[in-house]
Amino acid sequence: MLRLLHLADLHLGWTPSFMPEPRRAERKRRRDALLRAAVDWSLRPEHRIGMVVIAGDLFETHTPDEALAASAVRELGRLVEAGIAVVTVPGNHDEITYHNSIYRRWADRWPGVLVQHPFPAHVTTLTVAGVPVHVYGLAYTGGLTPAQRPLAQFPKTDEPGLHLGVFHGVLGDWGGERSLPLDPEALGAAGYDYVALGHIHQHREHRLGRTTAVYCGAVEGKDFEDPGVGHWTVVELGGAPGHFTARIERPPAPAQVAETVTVDAGRFDDPAALETALVGMGGPERILRVRLTGALPFELDVDALAASLADRFYHLSIEDQTETVSDALLDRWASQPTILGTFIRRMRRRLEQATGDEERRLVVKALRRGVHALSGGGAP
Structure with a gap:
């Protein structure tokens, strides 16, 4: 042998x-x-x-x-x-x-x-x-x-x-x-x-x-x-x-493997919640690329986020692939006789009927995700 x-x-x-x-x-x-x-x-x-x-x-x-x-x-x-x-x-x-x-x-x-x-x-x-x-x-x-x-x-x-x-x-x-x-x-x-x-x-x-x-x-x-x-x-x-x-x-070797993870940023309510989640991925030896996807309900400064987290990684790169849908665009889509328009109108009615902040957050999140899926990430 x-x-x-x-x-x-x-x-x-x-x-x-x-x-x-x-x-x-x-x-x-x-x-x-x-x-x-x-x-x-x-x-x-x-x-x-x-x-x-x-x-x-x-x-x-x-x-x-x-x-x-x-x-x-x-x-x-x-x-x-x-x-x-x-x-x-x-x-x-x-x-x-x-x-x-x-x-x-x-x-x-x-x-x-x-x-x-x-x-x-x-x-x-x-x-x-x-x-x-x-x-x-x-x-x-x-x-x-x-x-x-x-x-x-x-x-x-x-x-x-x-x-x-x-x-x-x-x-x-x-x-x-x-x-x-x-x-x-x-x-x-x-x-x-x-x-x-x-x-x-x-x-x-x-x-x-x-x-x-x-x-x-x-x-x-x-x-x-x-x-x-x-x-x-x-x-x-x-x-x-x-x-x-x-x-x-295939025994393990002492190597730093570059990793890539995809994070749906649309499931977070604000930048602080997203940052907390990324902090949990940190490590002094970790070389990580984070791809942010989803429809955001908030403004995001990717450069500032990466700078804030830099010390928690050996190297961190953040790619912004998120979609932001403005209220004006939602209004235009909602006025159209399409499946997307029907969905937006129904979800807005649900939002008006919501009782309590938690229910409103869930409806907004469902609205963002549904719009992102039905629009293919862009205008229909």
Whole structure:
């Protein structure tokens, strides 16, 4: 049995430009420590990791800061010194194509196996936990690697052992410029025991014939559209040669995942009640985007609200997607012979007949919600 840690898309060196200083610099430092966290986790005896595979985009660019590059080499060196096998494949962000690429300048010092072949190849055979591990992969190289159509030629030796593919690309022909397409049918036909994939930042598991192919996803993403998965991807490969099976584990990682929540602001009676609800969502490590929706019965200063709550979050962003309906617009809609007009007239009569503040608040809330639903958020 072999246990490996599958990493990809750490994008070390990326700067969160959507955050103001000093959070921007602090979060960059935190993200750049992800590799060290992965190494620390792998070195713990109880996790029994025998191999670490990096399926591309370890760095944000092909020319990361020299201090960051040196730190990455030191961290991967710790794994090698502990007897843990390391395989690194360049991605499309940290592409090997260029003469000044990190992987060209540091090739002779890179710990473990650095894949540099421009075409799919049997890169090496390692012995891990007493098992021969045959590694296949390529490093996309502009002008050499064919990328106009999905790659369909994947080599495989007849030697006994575990057969491991490592590729940074997309299954199928989707992906656009600089996204290496891989033919999923051909990849499955190759008969690898496991394929470690990078490039897609969400965790995805695919069954290609007898082959398990997995995008581990970005442990920690970049922003609200790319939030990160918040876990490591550990693969346990067991069985006999020719019959290895892959079991996927997803233990939590020390990552700050960007979260998005939608809040119906129309269900609150005033800005103070809305603010109290958002305070309850706070946390010193939380990176949160709040989307406010609904029809508001009050004026709302979103910038002032965000400023008031800023200290309760690591970072907070508020998007105002609310709808405000004026009395004049309600009057115009109420005069029309439509379902919406009938609804407004009836609810206004209910409001006139209401006894007590609580009943009035409920009727107003029902009126706002009904108008928002029946009008589709705009004029009928």
